[in-house]
Amino acid sequence: MLKIPSVFWKRAALACLGGVVIGGQATAQSMNDVQKIAKERGLSTADLLAAAKTFTPSGMKDDYIIFSSGGHAGQVFVIGVPSMRLLRSIAVFTPEPWQGWGYGVGEEILAEGFVNGKENLWGDTHHPALSETNGDYDGQWLFINDKINARVAVIDLRDFETKQILKNPLTVSDHGGTFVTPNTEYVIEGAQYSVPWGADYAPISEYKEKYKGSITLWKFDRKKGRIDESKSFAIELPPYWHDIADAGKGISDGYIFLNSINTEMATGGIENNNPPFEAGVSRNATDYLHIIDWKKAEKVYKAGKVDQIKGFPVISLETAIAEGLLHVTPEPRSPHGVDVAPKGDFIVVSGKLDPHATVYSFEKIMKAIESKNFSGKDEFNVPILDFDSVLEAQVEVGLGPLHTQFGPDGYAYTSLFLDSAVARWTLGGSYGAGTPEPDWTLVHKTPVHYNVGHIGVAEGDTVSPDGKYLVSFNKWSVDRFFPTGPLLPQNFQLLDISGQGTEMPVIYDMPIGIGEPHYAQMIKADKLDPWTVYPEIGWDPLHQRLDPMAPRPKSERIERSGDTVEVFMTAVRSHFKPEHVVVKQGDRVVWRITNVERAVDATHGFAIPQYNINLSLEPGETAKVEFIADTPGSFPFYCSEFCSALHLEMIGYFLVEPNE
Amino acid sequence: MSFVERIIGPRVCPAEQAKNNLRYGTPGFLILIARVLLLISLFMPYWHMDLHAPQYPDNLQLTAYLNHLDGDVVEIDGLNHYIGMRPLGEAAQIERQVGVYAMIGFVLLLEMVGFIHTRWAVLLVLPPLLFPAVFLIDLHLWMSHFGMNLDPDAPLSNSVDPFAPPILGTGLIGQFKTVAVPGVGLIMATAASFVLLLSLYFHRRAYKPLAQSEP
Numbered sequence: 001m002l003k004i005p006s007v008f009w010k011r012a013a014l015a016c017l018g019g020v021v022i023g024g025q026a027t028a029q030s031m032n033d034v035q036k037i038a039k040e041r042g043l044s045t046a047d048l049l050a051a052a053k054t055f056t057p058s059g060m061k062d063d064y065i066i067f068s069s070g071g072h073a074g075q076v077f078v079i080g081v082p083s084m085r086l087l088r089s090i091a092v093f094t095p096e097p098w099q100g101w102g103y104g105v106g107e108e109i110l111a112e113g114f115v116n117g118k119e120n121l122w123g124d125t126h127h128p129a130l131s132e133t134n135g136d137y138d139g140q141w142l143f144i145n146d147k148i149n150a151r152v153a154v155i156d157l158r159d160f161e162t163k164q165i166l167k168n169p170l171t172v173s174d175h176g177g178t179f180v181t182p183n184t185e186y187v188i189e190g191a192q193y194s195v196p197w198g199a200d201y202a203p204i205s206e207y208k209e210k211y212k213g214s215i216t217l218w219k220f221d222r223k224k225g226r227i228d229e230s231k232s233f234a235i236e237l238p239p240y241w242h243d244i245a246d247a248g249k250g251i252s253d254g255y256i257f258l259n260s261i262n263t264e265m266a267t268g269g270i271e272n273n274n275p276p277f278e279a280g281v282s283r284n285a286t287d288y289l290h291i292i293d294w295k296k297a298e299k300v301y302k303a304g305k306v307d308q309i310k311g312f313p314v315i316s317l318e319t320a321i322a323e324g325l326l327h328v329t330p331e332p333r334s335p336h337g338v339d340v341a342p343k344g345d346f347i348v349v350s351g352k353l354d355p356h357a358t359v360y361s362f363e364k365i366m367k368a369i370e371s372k373n374f375s376g377k378d379e380f381n382v383p384i385l386d387f388d389s390v391l392e393a394q395v396e397v398g399l400g401p402l403h404t405q406f407g408p409d410g411y412a413y414t415s416l417f418l419d420s421a422v423a424r425w426t427l428g429g430s431y432g433a434g435t436p437e438p439d440w441t442l443v444h445k446t447p448v449h450y451n452v453g454h455i456g457v458a459e460g461d462t463v464s465p466d467g468k469y470l471v472s473f474n475k476w477s478v479d480r481f482f483p484t485g486p487l488l489p490q491n492f493q494l495l496d497i498s499g500q501g502t503e504m505p506v507i508y509d510m511p512i513g514i515g516e517p518h519y520a521q522m523i524k525a526d527k528l529d530p531w532t533v534y535p536e537i538g539w540d541p542l543h544q545r546l547d548p549m550a551p552r553p554k555s556e557r558i559e560r561s562g563d564t565v566e567v568f569m570t571a572v573r574s575h576f577k578p579e580h581v582v583v584k585q586g587d588r589v590v591w592r593i594t595n596v597e598r599a600v601d602a603t604h605g606f607a608i609p610q611y612n613i614n615l616s617l618e619p620g621e622t623a624k625v626e627f628i629a630d631t632p633g634s635f636p637f638y639c640s641e642f643c644s645a646l647h648l649e650m651i652g653y654f655l656v657e658p659n660e
Numbered sequence: 661m662s663f664v665e666r667i668i669g670p671r672v673c674p675a676e677q678a679k680n681n682l683r684y685g686t687p688g689f690l691i692l693i694a695r696v697l698l699l700i701s702l703f704m705p706y707w708h709m710d711l712h713a714p715q716y717p718d719n720l721q722l723t724a725y726l727n728h729l730d731g732d733v734v735e736i737d738g739l740n741h742y743i744g745m746r747p748l749g750e751a752a753q754i755e756r757q758v759g760v761y762a763m764i765g766f767v768l769l770l771e772m773v774g775f776i777h778t779r780w781a782v783l784l785v786l787p788p789l790l791f792p793a794v795f796l797i798d799l800h801l802w803m804s805h806f807g808m809n810l811d812p813d814a815p816l817s818n819s820v821d822p823f824a825p826p827i828l829g830t831g832l833i834g835q836f837k838t839v840a841v842p843g844v845g846l847i848m849a850t851a852a853s854f855v856l857l858l859s860l861y862f863h864r865r866a867y868k869p870l871a872q873s874e875p
Contacts, residue, residue: 572738573738573739573742574742574815597738598732598734598735599732599735599738645742645816646742646815646816649815
């Protein structure tokens with residue numbers, strides 16, 4: 001054995017002791033400073049602890065990334081956790097000048113979302129869904145719905161850009177989407193307010209006959225990075241209004257669970273002394289949880305047992321019932337969230353007007369379906385599973401329960417809109433051992449500020465939740481921030497849920513002053529692997545490939561053929577080449593431009609005044625804008641993204657000679 | 661004695677060779693080591709420069725091999741255009757084209773040393789022996805040629821004086837601190853030079869007595 005002289009140990013011990021003493025002095029000194037500042041600013045010890053948990057010094061990166069819907073901003077927000085710093089927005093349904101979205105790039109994708117050929121340039125994004133492999137986020141794709149126009153978008157997480165927008169031909173609004181099946185086979189989009197197929201006209205008096213509910217299964221082609229419309233189909237549902245959906249996982253893989261409201265089929269009409277929707281829709285004590293066997297539905301679709309409606313294959317309600325792929329069971333009235341537990345064995349439903357989290361057992365649902373344990377049929381002959389035979393537990397969590405997410409240890413978390421709180425409660429069954437408290441009991445409620453809608457736990461809707469952090473997506477902020485006029489920001493509150501029992505404090509408030517977010521998902525940052533520059537110079541982000549027409553260094557030129565002028569331009573710090581582009585009024589201009597930079601963050605903008613053009617060209621990116629040079633004049637085009645010391649000098653002149 | 665014989669020098673009779681294996685074997689063995697070092701160095705970087713600046717937290721890197729440049733050449737060229745420096749690819753073009761062949765030629769020359777027992781052997785050893793020094797001098801000449809001949813029409817030509825960045829050690833240009841170090845290849849080639857010097861000594865020690873004893 002190697003012998004170390006004892007003098008070495010003595011010296012080492014002295015060195016350590018010295019370190020402790022010196023370190024101790026330094027710590028005492030700075031703790032004094034901390035206490036002084038805390039006193040001056042009125043910070044409690046809990047505040048200091050929260051700061052220590054969330055403060056992220058310059059250069060330190062976040063452990064988790066949130067993809068948040070942007071509400072009627074029509075975008076997606078990317079936020080770091082625990083710092084709660086907004087990292088960027090992703091333009092989706094709405095033009096966004098910083099990204100050039102709709103000002104020269106993205107027009108063809110925005111146009112995919114036009115409805116009946118009518119320009120439609122805003123969206124109401126609600127529910128982002130990260131792509132999954134075996135029920136776990138894989139960090140490759142992000143889907144998001146647009147509630148107002150029943151559209152679904154596909155975002156590529158290599159460059160955080162929207163690649164596809166699809167308009168649902170059958171319906172006008174969606175809320176039960178987007179959710180993905182455990183291997184992202186399908187992106188699910190449930191219609192919300194029933195309308196006649198394609199939102200055609202029918203008088204409200206013919207509601208029951210003409211108005212339709214539906215759920216659409218969009219087939220995702222991972223290789224192409226696009227939803228394949230030709231392999232997608234829909235299932236007709238009763239003309240209730242349908243709310244949120246979730247895909248089964250684990251033992252319930254192959255099923256979709258979908259909430260409904262307005263099983264009363266109320267048609268409103270307050271002006272004629274009819275009950276207003278808010279009353280008519282909430283009359284019944286229960287609505288219906290829809291249980292859809294999508295694997296069976298896929299077979300039915302592939303067997304061709306579909307009707308073509310608005311050019312889209314639809315499994316009719318009749319077929320769905322006959323093939324046994326649709327069942328319903330009562331659920332507390334006006335439900336909002338339906339959330340499948342990590343193992344897929346329990347389905348948690350929250351009825352906004354009922355103080356319970358109602359938990360269904362998938363096993364019991366299967367038994368009830370097999371033994372045809374029906375308590376009846378609804379008006380459209382859909383078999384109703386007997387409520388008591390499929391119920392696992394009801395946990396009184398508080399007032400206005402909306403959405404549930406899960407921790408890794410057997411805790412479930414439910415947002416309470418009316419209580420303005422987040423409830424922690426225990427699951428039972430095989431999860432029970434993970435928590436010190438008894439099964440199916442409320443453990444704690446943490447007040448949040450205010451009126452929480454969705455909540456997001458780190459990977460909290462996957463097969464392996466991480467816990468640690470919970471973000472409460474609050475609708476109102478009331479007194480939390482400086483009042484920015486009468487329109488106040490929403491409040492994203494971060495809760496530390498790494499403890500047990502009553503320990504789940506709020507540790508950060510993040511105002512969101514752009515749009516009104518709804519759902520958000522939180523993914524471990526190391527699951528994402530985005531590009532920092534495009535792979536090659538001349539990259540076409542829309543198709544994620546090299547564009548053979550992309551201008552490259554030394555091939556810059558201007559070509560005229562007839563009335564068409566083609567510009568092949570490069571951008572590099574700090575010049576465009578060519579710098580003079582001269583055309584005649586009325587010419588069609590096809591302007592291609594490549595950012596030939598390879599340095600990280602060396603983005604160039606490209607803006608032409610009076611022509612409504614602004615591009616964001618990230619390193620390697622090529623773009624093409626086409627327009628008619630209808631306005632004569634002298635237009636300095638310039639780089640709109642501060643790129644270098646000579647950024648202001650990065651300009652050129654676009655000269656349009658007037659016609660005589 | 662013919663001219664060729666005079667260059668090749670005395671022969672060693674087999675008996676003598678067997679008796680003094682070490683004496684006659686040493687120079688050849690050392691030369692073999694040098695040849696191996698030189699051959700491996702072909703695949704190794706000869707020179708490396710790190711450019712430190714606030715906005716490049718990972719630094720910019722420039723690595724020179726005998727036949728090509730590697731690293732952030734595009735970015736460095738892009739920055740250099742501001743001060744009017746010509747693209748790095750335009751420097752030492754011939755050197756990069758012939759470098760590898762020259763080195764293979766040197767290694768072949770060294771093969772011949774074993775057959776030449778006079779002091780003429782020095783001529784064969786000299787090119788590879790001097791190679792590292794020639795490499796650095798050439799590099800220095802190119803760097804100062806580029807640094808001293810900036811395009812007067814460049815965007816920032818007024819704000820940067822012509823300069824000669826140090827080819828080893830640290831320098832300062834604009835917001836960049838340059839740190840240049842020899843690469844593994846150059847270190848190997850330099851080591852080969854020392855081994856070759858040693859081999860010349862043993863070469864002389866082995867063959868000089870033979871030459872003197874000849875009539």
